[in-house]
Each structure stands twice: as structure tokens, then as C-alpha cells.
Amino acid sequence: MKQATDITVPSQQRRAKRRSLKAVVAVAAISLIAAACSSSPSSSSSTTAAPASTPGVTSSSITLGATVPLTGPAASGYDEIAPAMNAVFAWKNAHGGVYGRKINYIYYDDAYNPASTATQTRKLVLQDNIFATVGSLGTPTQTAVQGYLNSLKIPQMFIESGCNCWSDPKYPYSSGWEPPYSVEGKILGYYIKNHFAGKKIGYFTQNDEFGQDVVKGLDMEIPSSDVVSRQTYDPTSLLSGPPANQMAALKAAGAQVVVFATIPAATSLAIGAAEGLNWSPQYVVDSVGADSPTVGPLLSIIGKGKGLTANTALNGTIFDDYIPPEAETSNAWVQVEAKLLKDYAPATYNKYGLDGNTEYGIALAYTFVQALEAAGPHLTRQGLLDAIARDGKNFITPGLVPLSYSSTVHFGYEGAQVFQYEASAPQITVPSGSWIGGKAVSPVYTTSPGAGPVNVYSGTPPPPPASLVNSA
Amino acid sequence: MPKIPRPPKWFHLPRQPLVRHLILAIVAAGGFYLLTNDILSTYNTVLVGEIAFYAIALGGLSILTGANGQISFGHGALMAVGAYTAALLMVHTHFNLVLELLIAIGAAAIAGVIVGIPATRLKGPYLAGMTLILAVGLPLLGNQYGSVFNGDQGLVTTPPSPPGSVNPELWLTWIEILGALVIMVLLANLMKSRFGRMFRAVRDDEVAASLAGIHVARTKVIAFAVSAGCAGLAGAFLALSSGVVSSGEFPLSLSIEILAGMVLGGAGTLVGAWWGGIALVFFPQWASSISKAAGLGTGGNAYLGTIIFGAVLVLVMMLAPSGIQGGFRRVGSFADRRLFRPRGGDVTKSLQTGSE
Amino acid sequence: MLEVEGVSVQYGAVRALEDVSLTAEVGAITTILGANGAGKTTLLRAMSGLVHPRRGTIRFDGRVLTGRSVEQVVRAGIAHVPEGRGVIEELTVEENLRLGSLILGSRSAQKAVIAEVLELFPPLRDARNRYASSLSGGERQMLAIARALASRPKALLLDEPSLGLAPIVTARLMAVLRELSRSASLTIILVEQNARSALSIAQSAVVLNLGRVVAADTASSLAADTNLRHHYLGF
Structure with missing residues (x-):
């Protein structure tokens, strides 16, 4: 056979050259692009250096951060909270700030995705140099950064979630604010035990730690023999249709009282599904999914053409709350909250008015302002934690019960009151419409998240201080 | 035979693929070290680490879709398999990190085989549909078996502890970059090997490939397994970088982002995986800066990133369907033709002038 | 030796091949001729395992290959070059x-x-x-x-290799094939529309029409049968 000479065909050489050239260009391009995006010239050290002064605090400002769902399925409703919080901070800034420091509140969207939460939180810490996070939302999202923030001794304050996990000695820099879900569950269960003894009870709860913790609380009060059906749902599956199967199962089991641990979308879809089955049991709904200005518009969409009106469907529904319901327009707190929102976040006020979400935001932010003031003019991270542990119980907030903060407890409110939507009660009027309001049907209760009795709280919540009312 | 000018000696990379790829990888590693250690801020270093593990997932998908021609909308779910495996190992065992990563790769590769076998019977939209179901359904399992997967709260991962006083974020980024470069070398060698030829043969013409003696179904499953293993490693790094593994980290949008990133960077290329990674990580950041500059505030920018990404994707598809890297290649070959014009006649001969 | 015995192939309701038998000798070129749609391509696909006959047997070197996968047929030594x-x-x-x-x-x-x-x-x-x-x-x-x-391979199946090629190119190709069959002791089965050039190099020939064998003989005998040529082969 003829020996072929070793011809290095030009195309082969060209390809080899092409590849090496390209590789170098690629690495160079990546470096250039990344360097161009490097916006912070200060923190370029490769080791963590201990800051000389408190990060996020200057003589004229305090920088706070948060990650919240502004896009995605969790956003609706929850995206109102951060702007409402900003109303309180703007009010405070307009009145001299906290010891002369203006509050700068930076919040980023994490779309309820813990991976995004991790990136955005690092951005807040490394680029925006925050003093603390306040009002970040979600359990899986905040669990993702709990270790990171605590390892850097950055306070993770007033997390918007009722998980039991925020009061954990392993993570001393984290704390909650709203009542733990099991507290709400116990209180609702206690009410059901006393008012619906002997009736058949059904549960319809979200298939995650929120629903599971509410159920834990319910089961501590309601005898298990009374519970005839326990249905759950997945928030993502709501996108494919109403939980008709679950409601049918509850109806078939003969449930007379159905307890909901649901987000507003699920509440409205479930009630709509029940109406479709010509069934209206007694609904008992956890505060998370009970706000009528949030649930109402959803129900109206669902009920269109089916003869279902939101206010009629919600009439008689029992729910819990831990701050005065926005329907109580004679309540001094409700009045000042509305004024704050209107004056300092007019865009949000004009869009949503004072509904459950905006009220939540204002109450939370006002609590935090008290904490900043209690920490004194020499503001440090540890100082903030100590001030809350020491004075938290005495903060004047809209809450129906005092805050529980102590050196060992990092929960805010550990109590609630039970209400019932009634057609005769004054309605809640917001830009989206007029929605049914409720009346209190129980005293205010307190209880711990774990085992322990439900107690009646006999104190009176303090009214808003004159300094707030006069300057709002 | 006309004389063809040879390019200068110093620009010659050795002809063996493995050595060539290793040299490129080492050069890149040096570049990354300088970048992350001296040039970039800590935050941007974390982002470079993210680019690295996204590049791993995109590179694997490039093999499957670009080289082997199978479309997958399900690679977010395969990342979830790797992430959960790694997290479970971190929670319940004290295994060495490398071992944990290898097991995560293996678990995802097995998942890739399980998915790949029925996939051999499906084409185009049907395959896409099946992988779509996987992307939506698999992460939901994380919510079902709450006792194992810790439901909503998720499994907390322990980041690897760095030696000495090195910043842990930097250390993790280096590990991610190292992992990405190792994978790139392996994938590049795979593509140059007979497997790479088999992948492309099957993609081009299944009948011709089978007539050449290739086991078409087996080749397709191998491609799936390889790409799944890459996704699994990327998922494990995602688990380490975000600190927790829960189903909320693997929405459908992740699978679609990975596919879009691969297309944008250049399907079938490995350098394209890095372009795609840069796009996925930096577009939201740039959107954030743009909206801040435009005074839209932190609320308005939330959707801007998605809009920008979508717009760029549409532009790239219209102007350069083979992605960014494809565009570079065209520029490169255009430059080559100018730089190395052969001095003789056409090298090819047709049958008519044959020597027999 | 490649033996096809009584092979019938159906695509759904369409009977592409009906009871087709032929024998291809080693070191010889057997050409399969016929009009478009006669079933020539289907016959090759049955031989290489791309389609499985409903009835009949295909044997190569004594081994039964009917129903086996394409990979196995290739490993048995049959190489199929499909049309185009x-x-x-x-x-x-x-x-x-x-x-x-x-x-x-x-x-x-x-x-x-x-x-x-x-x-x-x-x-x-x-x-x-x-x-x-x-x-x-x-x-x-x-x-x-x-x-x-x-x-x-031990057998080479070629489906219309001259399609689209200039006459001089076809001639060279045929020369190469003849040389291969002799020197490499290859069994070559050549499907061709261009009956004239195929018959010039083949030893035996089979003519298909509408899925059936209508003639099978040595190439020279078939080429001499003017009636057959006019009727089925167009020259």
C-alpha cells in the first residue's frame, strides 16, 4: 500500500490556531466584562476584615435591607408590605430621623426563590453595607440566609413568617414579629373547641410548614375525634385549578366547620369551589388568608357569572388577627396608620388603601422604629438586640397583645383575637371596593407556640402615642 | 500540492486534545485566580462562582441538545436531584466534599438514564413535553416527603471550610471554578472522542448512524446521562452557594433559563456555556443598575431583568441563531480566510480529474 | 452468501414486498432492478434490518438475520449504503x-x-x-x-449509487465496484434505476415489479431479453 505523506492540511492548523486564540479572547473577555461590572471599589479584600465602626450606620443615616417577593406567584399582596414599611421610615425621616439618622430602606426581589434570596442578601451585605435586615419575607427564603447572616453577626430582624425557627438560640441574631403559626392554630382551636363542641371539623391547609404548624396548634386544642377530614394543597398546583377535590372530600366527610390555613388565593379558590358544590360550611380562616380586601377581589373574579358575591360568601367567616382590623375605623391606631400611608406612601395608598398587607407593614416598621430608638444614639448591632430584649415588652405598637421579646424569646406577638365577618359591621373601603368587615367574638388570647394553655389577656392595648398622632 | 503558509510556531497548541484542553484550562484557572483574588469585589466574586456552576449545567445541556439534538426542558429538575443528594449527604454524613459532589453527580446521572430511556422514543415537541413534566413534577417531591426533605424549610447545607484566613465566599468560588474547568476539560475531550462523533452522527441522521453500526438508543441515553451529571454538579454547587435546598429553588423558570442561556451562548459549544452563564447571572444585575439609574426604584426593576433577557434572546435568535459563540466563530473564520489565503489552486479534486 | 426466502414486507396496509426470494453469491454483483416503487429499496432495508419482514427468512453465511436489530446485522458484516x-x-x-x-x-x-x-x-x-x-x-x-x-463488510448493499452522478463518474464508480467484488470477495447487491450500467457489471440480476419478482437470471441473459427490457427496464 502506498505510504501517504504526512500532510498537515491547512484547515487543521487553522482550527488549532482558532481555538487557542478564541480561548484567550474568551478568558480576557470574561475578565473585562466582570471587571467592568465590579461597581464597589471598596471591598476588594479577600479576607474578612473587622469593621472599625458599625456597618450601615453613619452620623446621618441607617441602611436597612430586605428581600421580598416582588415578582412571581407569591408577590400578589406581599409586594405591598415593603412600600408600606417605607411610609413609616419616611415619616420618621421627615421628623428628624432616629437620633438625627435618616433611615434608608433597600429591598430587593427574590421571587420567593431561596437561591435568589442568597444572592440578593449577599448584595445587601457586601455592596449596600446594610446595618440589618428588617421585614424580609418567607420561611424557606430566610432559612437560606439565616446561617450566613448570623455568622456575620448581622441582625435578621422581624422576619415576615410565623415559623417557630426564628427564636433559636443557635441563631441569636434572628427574630420574628408576627405570631408563630402554632400560636394562631392554638387560639383558633381553642375557640372552635369552646363554640363548636361536638361538631365535625375539617382542615384545609397549605402543604408546607405554615399549614403544618397551624395544624399542630389546632390539634393541641381540638379533640382529634372531632376532626373528620384533613385536606392539603400545594401552592403551585393552585395555578392548574381550584381545589375542588379537597372541598368535595371535606363535604363528603360531613365537615360542618372547616379550618383554613391558606394564602388568600387558596382561600378564594376553595370557597369558590365549595359554592360550586352548593356547600357553605362554617369557615375559620387563619389571618394569613383572611383579609377581606385581599380575598374579596379574588372571590369576585371567581364568582363572576356564578351568582357568587364576595361579601356574601365571606359573611359569617371566623378569623383571627393580632392588630386591630382595618374595618375598625374608630380605632386610633387604624386612623393613624391610614394617615401615615396616605401622607408618606400616596402611590401605595391610592392603589391598595389600608388593607391587611399595608397595615401589617406599617405596624412592623413602627415596631422597628421603636427598637432603633430604644437602642440609643450609639447604635450597634448588639445594642439593637439588647434593646429589644430589654425593652421589647414595653414597646407601644398596634398589637392587641404586648410583644414577647426577651433575652431568650425572639418572637414578637404571641397572641391574637378571634373575629367574625358580619354584614352589619362597618365595611372596609379601599380603592378596589368595599369589603365586609368583622366584629370581635372573643377576648384577646395569649399562648406559647408549644404546649401550654390558651390564656385570656386582660390588659388594654395602649393607644398610639401623641407624638405619632400629631405628626403623622 | 500547493504550499500553504504555516502559522507561527509559538501559536501552535499540541495536537492531542487532552493536552490542549488541559493547557487551556490551566491558563483559564490562572485568569480566574487573578480576577477573583485581586480585581473583583467580594460580591462580584460570588457572582463569578455562580457563573461557573451555571456554565457546568449549560455545558452539559450543550452536549445533549447542541451535539446530540435532544431538547430538554427538564434540567432544573436534574439540578434538584444533585442539590438534594448533596444536601442530604451534608446533613446526615460527614463525607468529604469531593465524595459528596461525586455522589451527587452519580445520582443525577442515574436520573438522566431513567429519563433518557423513554426519551429515546420521543422527538421534538414530545420530548420537550416529557421533560417539561419532569421539571414541574420532580421538585414537588421535595414537599411530599417532608420528613426526608424537610419540606418548605429545606435542608441546610454546610459550606466548605476554607484553610487559614481565606474568605469562605472566595473559597467556595474557587471550588466552583475548579469544578467547572474540570468538567469543561472532560466534556471537550468527550466531544473529540468517538462518543462525540456518535452523538453528532445520531443527531444528524439516525438511520445512517444505525447503519454505521451505532447503537442509537444507547448513544442517546449516554448523552442524557452525561448532561444530567453536569446538571447534578451544578445543582450541588447551587446548594452550597445558597445555603439551603428547598423546592422553591427549582421552579420551571430555572429549566427554561438554562435552555435559554445555552441557546444564547451557543448550542453545541463549551465556550458558549460561559457566555450563557454570564448572561444568566449578570442580566438581573445590569437591569437593577439600569433601573436604579433611571429612577425606577427597587420595585420597578423586578421585572426589568426578565424583560431584558427576553429581548436579548429574541435579538440573538434573529441576528445570530447559533448564539454568541456561533457569532464569534463566524467572525473568526472570516478573519481566518483573510489571514490565511492559500496560494495555490483549489485543494479539492473531483472525480473527473482523479488520478486513476 | 446472502439468501432471501419468501420475504413479505408490509407498511401498514401497503404490501411493499410479496414473497420475494433471491440468492446473492460471494464475489459477485447481484443487481436488483425495476421501476420506481417496485420495492427495491424496501428489499434492501429488509436485508439490513431497518424493516422487519412479516414473513420469510433472510440468511447470511448460514446465520438467520430476520428480525434482528440493525446493529446486529452490521456486526454480522452487512453494510448498507442508503439512497442519497x-x-x-x-x-x-x-x-x-x-x-x-x-x-x-x-x-x-x-x-x-x-x-x-x-x-x-x-x-x-x-x-x-x-x-x-x-x-x-x-x-x-x-x-x-x-x-x-x-x-x-462481507456484503455491501448499495441503493442507487449513481443517482445524480455524471455518466463518466458513474462509469468510474461501477469500475471500482467490480474491482471490489473480485479482489475483496465482497457480496455486492446493487439496486439501480440505471439498468444498463448495472447489468454491465453484474453477474446476476433480479427484476421486481409491484413488490414481486418477475425475473431472475444471469445478467447477460436478462440483458439479452429485449421484451423484458422494454417492459420493465425501459430500454
């Missing part, structure tokens, strides 16, 4: 050949056969590192045959 295909455009000429030689196993065996095949087709040797998509029609056909030969 057989070349992987995504790969270079050399890579196509390496693909074809994969089943030989050892690297040295692969390298040896590739060198031999490139000698057989000098234009391919010159275009070694070009992508198959850049080859002309004639070069592609050569590559398809070369790739099939790279597996050192």
Missing part, C-alpha cells in the same frame, strides 16, 4: 470513516482500514479534514461507500 444518505454532514470525511470503522475494535485495525479506503478514493484523501457537508455529490457518494467499506 449514509454520510454524516456534521462530521469531517475522516471522522465519518472513523465512525464506519468503529466496529473493528482496535485502533490499529481502524487506522489501517481508513488508510486503505482513502487510497481507494484519492479525492477523499485530499478532502480528509473537510466537513462532509462541503463535499460535492460525487464525493459524498464516494464517502458513503467508503464509510461502509471501512467496517470491512
Whole structure:
């Protein structure tokens, strides 16, 4: 056979050259692009250096951060909270700030995705140099950064979630604010035990730690023999249709009282599904999914053409709350909250008015302002934690019960009151419409998240201080 | 035979693929070290680490879709398999990190085989549909078996502890970059090997490939397994970088982002995986800066990133369907033709002038 | 020796082949002729395992191959060059050949056969590192045959190799095939529309019409039968 000479065909050489050239260009391009995006010239050290002064605090400002769902399925409703919080901070800034420091509140969207939460939180810490996070939302999202923030001794304050996990000695820099879900569950269960003894009870709860913790609380009060059906749902599956199967199962089991641990979308879809089955049991709904200005518009969409009106469907529904319901327009707190929102976040006020979400935001932010003031003019991270542990119980907030903060407890409110939507009660009027309001049907209760009795709280919540009312 | 000018000696990379790829990888590693250690801020270093593990997932998908021609909308779910495996190992065992990563790769590769076998019977939209179901359904399992997967709260991962006083974020980024470069070398060698030829043969013409003696179904499953293993490693790094593994980290949008990133960077290329990674990580950041500059505030920018990404994707598809890297290649070959014009006649001969 | 006995192939309701039998001898070229749609391509596909006959047997060197997978048929030594295909455009000429030689196993065996095949087709040797998509029609056909030969087959099935090729090119191709059948003791089955040039190199011929065998004889006898030629072969 003829020996072929070793011809290095030009195309082969060209390809080899092409590849090496390209590789170098690629690495160079990546470096250039990344360097161009490097916006912070200060923190370029490769080791963590201990800051000389408190990060996020200057003589004229305090920088706070948060990650919240502004896009995605969790956003609706929850995206109102951060702007409402900003109303309180703007009010405070307009009145001299906290010891002369203006509050700068930076919040980023994490779309309820813990991976995004991790990136955005690092951005807040490394680029925006925050003093603390306040009002970040979600359990899986905040669990993702709990270790990171605590390892850097950055306070993770007033997390918007009722998980039991925020009061954990392993993570001393984290704390909650709203009542733990099991507290709400116990209180609702206690009410059901006393008012619906002997009736058949059904549960319809979200298939995650929120629903599971509410159920834990319910089961501590309601005898298990009374519970005839326990249905759950997945928030993502709501996108494919109403939980008709679950409601049918509850109806078939003969449930007379159905307890909901649901987000507003699920509440409205479930009630709509029940109406479709010509069934209206007694609904008992956890505060998370009970706000009528949030649930109402959803129900109206669902009920269109089916003869279902939101206010009629919600009439008689029992729910819990831990701050005065926005329907109580004679309540001094409700009045000042509305004024704050209107004056300092007019865009949000004009869009949503004072509904459950905006009220939540204002109450939370006002609590935090008290904490900043209690920490004194020499503001440090540890100082903030100590001030809350020491004075938290005495903060004047809209809450129906005092805050529980102590050196060992990092929960805010550990109590609630039970209400019932009634057609005769004054309605809640917001830009989206007029929605049914409720009346209190129980005293205010307190209880711990774990085992322990439900107690009646006999104190009176303090009214808003004159300094707030006069300057709002 | 006309004389063809040879390019200068110093620009010659050795002809063996493995050595060539290793040299490129080492050069890149040096570049990354300088970048992350001296040039970039800590935050941007974390982002470079993210680019690295996204590049791993995109590179694997490039093999499957670009080289082997199978479309997958399900690679977010395969990342979830790797992430959960790694997290479970971190929670319940004290295994060495490398071992944990290898097991995560293996678990995802097995998942890739399980998915790949029925996939051999499906084409185009049907395959896409099946992988779509996987992307939506698999992460939901994380919510079902709450006792194992810790439901909503998720499994907390322990980041690897760095030696000495090195910043842990930097250390993790280096590990991610190292992992990405190792994978790139392996994938590049795979593509140059007979497997790479088999992948492309099957993609081009299944009948011709089978007539050449290739086991078409087996080749397709191998491609799936390889790409799944890459996704699994990327998922494990995602688990380490975000600190927790829960189903909320693997929405459908992740699978679609990975596919879009691969297309944008250049399907079938490995350098394209890095372009795609840069796009996925930096577009939201740039959107954030743009909206801040435009005074839209932190609320308005939330959707801007998605809009920008979508717009760029549409532009790239219209102007350069083979992605960014494809565009570079065209520029490169255009430059080559100018730089190395052969001095003789056409090298090819047709049958008519044959020597027999 | 390749034996086809009573093979019937159905595509759904369509009977593409009905009770077809033929024998192809080693070292000879057997040509299968007939009009379009007569079933010639289907017969080749049945031989290589791309379709499985409803009835009948296919035997090669005494081994029954009916119903086996394509990979197994290839391993048994049958190489099929389909009409207009057989070349992987995504790969270079050399890579196509390496693909074809994969089943030989050892690297040295692969390298040896590739060198031999490139000698057989000098234009391919010159275009070694070009992508198959850049080859002309004639070069592609050569590559398809070369790739099939790279597996050192014992039988070569060719489906209309002269399609689209200039007459002078076809003539050269036929010459190569004749040389191969003699020197490599290959069993060649050649499906052709161009009956004249096929009969000029073949030893035996089979004529198909509407899925059935209408004539089977030596090539010279068939070529001499003017009636048959007019009726079925168009010349």
C-alpha cells in the first residue's frame, strides 16, 4: 500500500490556531466584562476584615435591607408590605430621623426563590453595607440566609413568617414579629373547641410548614375525634385549578366547620369551589388568608357569572388577627396608620388603601422604629438586640397583645383575637371596593407556640402615642 | 500540492486534545485566580462562582441538545436531584466534599438514564413535553416527603471550610471554578472522542448512524446521562452557594433559563456555556443598575431583568441563531480566510480529474 | 452468501414486498432492478434490518438475520449504503470513516482500514479534514461507500449509487465496484434505476415489479431479453 505523506492540511492548523486564540479572547473577555461590572471599589479584600465602626450606620443615616417577593406567584399582596414599611421610615425621616439618622430602606426581589434570596442578601451585605435586615419575607427564603447572616453577626430582624425557627438560640441574631403559626392554630382551636363542641371539623391547609404548624396548634386544642377530614394543597398546583377535590372530600366527610390555613388565593379558590358544590360550611380562616380586601377581589373574579358575591360568601367567616382590623375605623391606631400611608406612601395608598398587607407593614416598621430608638444614639448591632430584649415588652405598637421579646424569646406577638365577618359591621373601603368587615367574638388570647394553655389577656392595648398622632 | 503558509510556531497548541484542553484550562484557572483574588469585589466574586456552576449545567445541556439534538426542558429538575443528594449527604454524613459532589453527580446521572430511556422514543415537541413534566413534577417531591426533605424549610447545607484566613465566599468560588474547568476539560475531550462523533452522527441522521453500526438508543441515553451529571454538579454547587435546598429553588423558570442561556451562548459549544452563564447571572444585575439609574426604584426593576433577557434572546435568535459563540466563530473564520489565503489552486479534486 | 426466502414486507396496509426470494453469491454483483416503487429499496432495508419482514427468512453465511436489530446485522458484516444518505454532514470525511470503522475494535485495525479506503478514493484523501457537508455529490457518494467499506463488510448493499452522478463518474464508480467484488470477495447487491450500467457489471440480476419478482437470471441473459427490457427496464 502506498505510504501517504504526512500532510498537515491547512484547515487543521487553522482550527488549532482558532481555538487557542478564541480561548484567550474568551478568558480576557470574561475578565473585562466582570471587571467592568465590579461597581464597589471598596471591598476588594479577600479576607474578612473587622469593621472599625458599625456597618450601615453613619452620623446621618441607617441602611436597612430586605428581600421580598416582588415578582412571581407569591408577590400578589406581599409586594405591598415593603412600600408600606417605607411610609413609616419616611415619616420618621421627615421628623428628624432616629437620633438625627435618616433611615434608608433597600429591598430587593427574590421571587420567593431561596437561591435568589442568597444572592440578593449577599448584595445587601457586601455592596449596600446594610446595618440589618428588617421585614424580609418567607420561611424557606430566610432559612437560606439565616446561617450566613448570623455568622456575620448581622441582625435578621422581624422576619415576615410565623415559623417557630426564628427564636433559636443557635441563631441569636434572628427574630420574628408576627405570631408563630402554632400560636394562631392554638387560639383558633381553642375557640372552635369552646363554640363548636361536638361538631365535625375539617382542615384545609397549605402543604408546607405554615399549614403544618397551624395544624399542630389546632390539634393541641381540638379533640382529634372531632376532626373528620384533613385536606392539603400545594401552592403551585393552585395555578392548574381550584381545589375542588379537597372541598368535595371535606363535604363528603360531613365537615360542618372547616379550618383554613391558606394564602388568600387558596382561600378564594376553595370557597369558590365549595359554592360550586352548593356547600357553605362554617369557615375559620387563619389571618394569613383572611383579609377581606385581599380575598374579596379574588372571590369576585371567581364568582363572576356564578351568582357568587364576595361579601356574601365571606359573611359569617371566623378569623383571627393580632392588630386591630382595618374595618375598625374608630380605632386610633387604624386612623393613624391610614394617615401615615396616605401622607408618606400616596402611590401605595391610592392603589391598595389600608388593607391587611399595608397595615401589617406599617405596624412592623413602627415596631422597628421603636427598637432603633430604644437602642440609643450609639447604635450597634448588639445594642439593637439588647434593646429589644430589654425593652421589647414595653414597646407601644398596634398589637392587641404586648410583644414577647426577651433575652431568650425572639418572637414578637404571641397572641391574637378571634373575629367574625358580619354584614352589619362597618365595611372596609379601599380603592378596589368595599369589603365586609368583622366584629370581635372573643377576648384577646395569649399562648406559647408549644404546649401550654390558651390564656385570656386582660390588659388594654395602649393607644398610639401623641407624638405619632400629631405628626403623622 | 500547493504550499500553504504555516502559522507561527509559538501559536501552535499540541495536537492531542487532552493536552490542549488541559493547557487551556490551566491558563483559564490562572485568569480566574487573578480576577477573583485581586480585581473583583467580594460580591462580584460570588457572582463569578455562580457563573461557573451555571456554565457546568449549560455545558452539559450543550452536549445533549447542541451535539446530540435532544431538547430538554427538564434540567432544573436534574439540578434538584444533585442539590438534594448533596444536601442530604451534608446533613446526615460527614463525607468529604469531593465524595459528596461525586455522589451527587452519580445520582443525577442515574436520573438522566431513567429519563433518557423513554426519551429515546420521543422527538421534538414530545420530548420537550416529557421533560417539561419532569421539571414541574420532580421538585414537588421535595414537599411530599417532608420528613426526608424537610419540606418548605429545606435542608441546610454546610459550606466548605476554607484553610487559614481565606474568605469562605472566595473559597467556595474557587471550588466552583475548579469544578467547572474540570468538567469543561472532560466534556471537550468527550466531544473529540468517538462518543462525540456518535452523538453528532445520531443527531444528524439516525438511520445512517444505525447503519454505521451505532447503537442509537444507547448513544442517546449516554448523552442524557452525561448532561444530567453536569446538571447534578451544578445543582450541588447551587446548594452550597445558597445555603439551603428547598423546592422553591427549582421552579420551571430555572429549566427554561438554562435552555435559554445555552441557546444564547451557543448550542453545541463549551465556550458558549460561559457566555450563557454570564448572561444568566449578570442580566438581573445590569437591569437593577439600569433601573436604579433611571429612577425606577427597587420595585420597578423586578421585572426589568426578565424583560431584558427576553429581548436579548429574541435579538440573538434573529441576528445570530447559533448564539454568541456561533457569532464569534463566524467572525473568526472570516478573519481566518483573510489571514490565511492559500496560494495555490483549489485543494479539492473531483472525480473527473482523479488520478486513476 | 446472502439468501432471501419468501420475504413479505408490509407498511401498514401497503404490501411493499410479496414473497420475494433471491440468492446473492460471494464475489459477485447481484443487481436488483425495476421501476420506481417496485420495492427495491424496501428489499434492501429488509436485508439490513431497518424493516422487519412479516414473513420469510433472510440468511447470511448460514446465520438467520430476520428480525434482528440493525446493529446486529452490521456486526454480522452487512453494510448498507442508503439512497442519497449514509454520510454524516456534521462530521469531517475522516471522522465519518472513523465512525464506519468503529466496529473493528482496535485502533490499529481502524487506522489501517481508513488508510486503505482513502487510497481507494484519492479525492477523499485530499478532502480528509473537510466537513462532509462541503463535499460535492460525487464525493459524498464516494464517502458513503467508503464509510461502509471501512467496517470491512462481507456484503455491501448499495441503493442507487449513481443517482445524480455524471455518466463518466458513474462509469468510474461501477469500475471500482467490480474491482471490489473480485479482489475483496465482497457480496455486492446493487439496486439501480440505471439498468444498463448495472447489468454491465453484474453477474446476476433480479427484476421486481409491484413488490414481486418477475425475473431472475444471469445478467447477460436478462440483458439479452429485449421484451423484458422494454417492459420493465425501459430500454
